[in-house]
Amino acid sequence: MIELTYPFALLLLALPLLMRLLPAYKESRDSVRVPFFRKLVELSEQRPEQGARVLRRDRLQRLLVNLTWLCLVLAAAKPQWIGPPIEQQKSGRDLMIAVDLSGSMEAQDFTLPDGSSVNRLQAVKRVLADLANRRASDRLGLIVFGAAAYLQTPFTDDHQVWQQLLDETEIGMAGPSTVFGDAIGLAIRQFTQSDSDNRVLIMLTDGNDTGSTVPPVDAAKVAASYDVRIYTIAIGDPTTVGEDALDMATIRRVSELTGGRSFEALDQQQMRDAYLTIGELEPELYESISFRPRQSLHWLPVALAMVLYLLYHVTMALITARARRAADAA
Structure with missing residues (x-):
């Protein structure tokens, strides 16, 4: 119309x-003078006069x-x-993935269906690829952390680019240690710049916090105030001791404070089951946009x-x- x-x-x-209603426009013009004016008057039989037309x-x-x-x-x-009217559907949820790239991720304790062994990061990449395919409606982001936390990918609808940047990650590229709390803080900053009201953070780690600026529990309290739900997946053997030991108490507490859940993944199947459970707890959301x-x-x-x-x-x-x-x- x-x-x-x-x-x-x-x-x-x-x-x-x-x-x-306005008066007519008037314009004065010079008349033509000729020496035989009287003769013209006689021949035309008209009387000369002044006036306007x-x-x-x-x-x-x-x-x-x-x-x-x-x-x-x-x-x-x-x-x-x-x-x-034209209606479009866009993602209704922002899903941030935080991956631990500390040195302990080199442990080759994950077995593939064909019997071959891979390190923890390779197993994580395989499961995350399946996650990206299953969460077509979500905007995905990627954070990597070690001695520091870095934003690898801001929230994007382009899952192919997200997957490519995930594939480029390598163990140790963020440093040897694990700043679990700083990774949460970086995710919170990204969520505050987002317009979505559905904010989910999935964190994968195989160690314990080793010197974050903000302790993980305190960071989780801040995340809860921004309505960010945190799901934590502990990778590897929980009986490990030393610097590589899993701090399951902190991991569980972080999830509880934000309304999320924590999982333990001793093998790739358990890791996949954890993502499937998260998918059930966080079903796909769509927001319809209509414009003409x-x-x-x-x-x-x-x-x-x-x-x-x-x-x-x-x-x-x-x-x-x-x-x-x-x-x-x-």
């Missing part, structure tokens, strides 16, 4: 009616002027063609006015030329 952007511009249509347009000219004014006013009102395309049509009245103007003058020129040829032939 057609809609006027500035409908009040149509009030200008009455302007020519108001112009009629108001030029009048013929009907075609009046019609052309009125149509031109109508076209210009319509153009000023800016008509628009509004198309039928608009196309400006203001140029059509202007083009019509120009066509009428050119058509009139071309027609008049042809008529005048034909009349002259007829007069010359006579």
